[in-house]
Amino acid sequence: MxxxxxxxxxxxxxxAVRPVALAALAEAAALGANPASLHASGRRAKLALEQARERVAAALGAHPSEVVLTSGGTEADNLAVQGLYRARRAGDPGRTRIMLTGVEHHAVLDAVAWLAEHEDAEPVLVPVDAEGVVDPAAWEAALAEAPERTALATLMWANNEVGAVQPVTEAARLAAAHDVPLHTDAVQAVGAVEVDFAASGAATLALSGHKVGAPVGVGALLVRRDATLEPVVHGGGQERRLRSGTVSVALAAALAAALEEAVAExxxxxxxxxxxxxxxxxxxxxxxxxxxxxxxxxxxxxxxxxxxxxxxxxxxxxxxxxxxxxxxxxxxxxxxxxxxxxxxxxxxxxxxxxxxxxxxxxxxxxxxxxxxxxxxxxxxxxxxxxxxxxxxxxxxxxxxxxxxxx
CATH class of the missing domain: 3.90.1150.10 (Aspartate Aminotransferase, domain 1)
Incomplete structure (x- = not known):
């Protein structure tokens, strides 16, 4: 800094990285084993990983099984948008609409644009007001227009540029009434405003560690237990078979420590x-x-x-x-x-x-x-x-x- x-x-x-995150990072890094290994050292690393996952979940009103660790907010947003879209289309190829606003982060906007170019997605832009806040009436109207063709909706919890806090809980409720899952990019909101995943009604929620005082390179996607996503990265299926790759126990521990302190304060x-x-x-x-x-x-x-x-x-x-x-x-x-x-x-x-x-x-x-x-x-x-x-x-x-x- x-x-x-x-x-x-x-x-x-x-x-700035929080001292508690640095301490947790160093302690967990000293374990020196792959949490997927079955030997005693691997099991110790696995225990530390699951303890970190439980702490992240507790800080955000989620169940530990809903915490999918990622490299950060961009990966989490891409996994949510692409994963929800492909899973919904697999069940019904006619579900091509993706509802969003024009103020979303590029991690969401560009993911939707890629799906539009390569996988027939139809972006549906819902207007915001002069302050950057989505109009719930316009949101509901867009949902009601063609719910049977809508794959998902996405609405950021708080805007990274103009600071507008969005009515995510209301948007999720309206979407659920039309059988549409809602993703929320909560990268700027976590640690700054109250975020309760279970109470929000969102299907998925993205967060980033370095916005709350963890090192760069770690984040998470909260995935409701009844939500279905297609993985974006394939391999060992370490994170609920949604995100493959060896998980960094040290970064997970740092994320948990930083997030706990940020939420407490x-x-x-x-x-x-x-x-x-x-x-x-x-x-x-x-x-x-x-x-x-x-x-x-x-x-x-x-x-x-x-x-x-x-x-x-x-x-x-x-x-x-x-x-x-x-x-x-x-x-x-x-x-x-x-x-x-x-x-x-x-x-x-x-x-x-x-x-x-x-x-x-x-x-x-x-x-x-x-x-x-x-x-x-x-x-x-x-x-x-x-x-x-x-x-x-x-x-x-x-x-x-x-x-x-x-």
Whole structure:
């Protein structure tokens, strides 16, 4: 993680490895055996692996048998989308529709696009509102249009760019009423908002270790026990015959330790980060020509404040600055000592407009090229935010308003 002479505001891309995860990694790595081996050393490794699986399940409201360990969120999303699609088509070749929104992560969007190009999938884009939240009425209408031809639906739990928290439980309930399984990409949500797999009604749920303080290279797909998927990777069938390959006991142990700590701290950390986030949002609101993208944690009907993480991720601030480019904004923050992002790290280095902003009604390509994401996290301090507030007017280039607007 960067030194303290810089302010790291890219926690949505990755966050510092937790000491408990490093300790668990070292301890489990010392076992030095394949958990699939039948000898005594292998059995010890297998026990450590299953204990890690139980801890992951307990942290997320799942049964241990529902935890399929993966290399990360991208693999988990691909296994869910491709696996559900192929299993459903095997039972009924007419099920080719895949429901999704335009704000999904590329791990989902590109998997669906590949299925459309190679396996006759029909993507059905359900619109989101101006804040990036799916409209439940539009969701239900898309389901009702052709449920007998719908293979699956997929809706991310929380958006990685604009921070919008989606009504996943309602979407899953509506989908289940039409016999449609729902996958949710919960990579940004896990550890930031309350995530209960059993209560959500989702068929599958993807998570990534390095978003919660585990090392890069480990994640999981939660697969409900009555869900049927076709494997994407074939071989030894180690993970419920859904994901082949020798499982890293060390990475599984690190994931379990990081996830337990993140979930235990979640409520207090959401309140702390939400308060810091709101300070930044207030400073953004006070700048001419700078606009917050995504929802606020307020009741849309009354304007009353809501608990942090209700409608927006606690650490997310995403701004649009018309007339500026994302690269110029990133360079300005970088020169001022802040590590920020112009969008998803998975597409970093590619000068493309944000597909998330483009999916918002009324937004233009120019808007989608004029964005910056500030992602606060576990290591963010009051001092960091004070430095940011002092730098915002110069970096974002907007004169301070004499009066705050509503």
């Amino acid at each position: 960067p030194t303290r002479d810089r302010v790291y505001l890219d926690h949505a891309a990755t966050t 979640r409520e207090a950390e959401a309140a702390r980060l939400g308060a810091l986030r709101d300070e930044v949002i207030a400073a953004v609101d006070a700048l001419d020509g700078v606009h917050l993208t995504g929802p606020r944690d307020v009741d849309p009907a009354t304007g009353e404040p809501l608990p942090s993480g209700t409608r927006r991720l606690p650490g997310n601030v995403h701004v649009t600055v018309p007339g500026r480019t994302a690269d110029a904004l990133l360079f300005g923050f970088d020169m001022a000592g802040f590590d920020t992002s112009s969008g998803s790290a998975c597409t970093a280095g590619v000068a493309e407009p944000s597909h998330v902003v483009l999916a918002l009604p009324g937004r233009t390509e120019a808007d989608a090229r004029a964005t910056q994401r500030l992602a606060l996290g576990r290591t963010t301090t009051d001092v960091d935010v004070a430095r940011l507030l002092a730098a915002l007017p110069q970096v974002l280039g907007g004169p301070m308003r004499k009066e705050r607007t509503a």
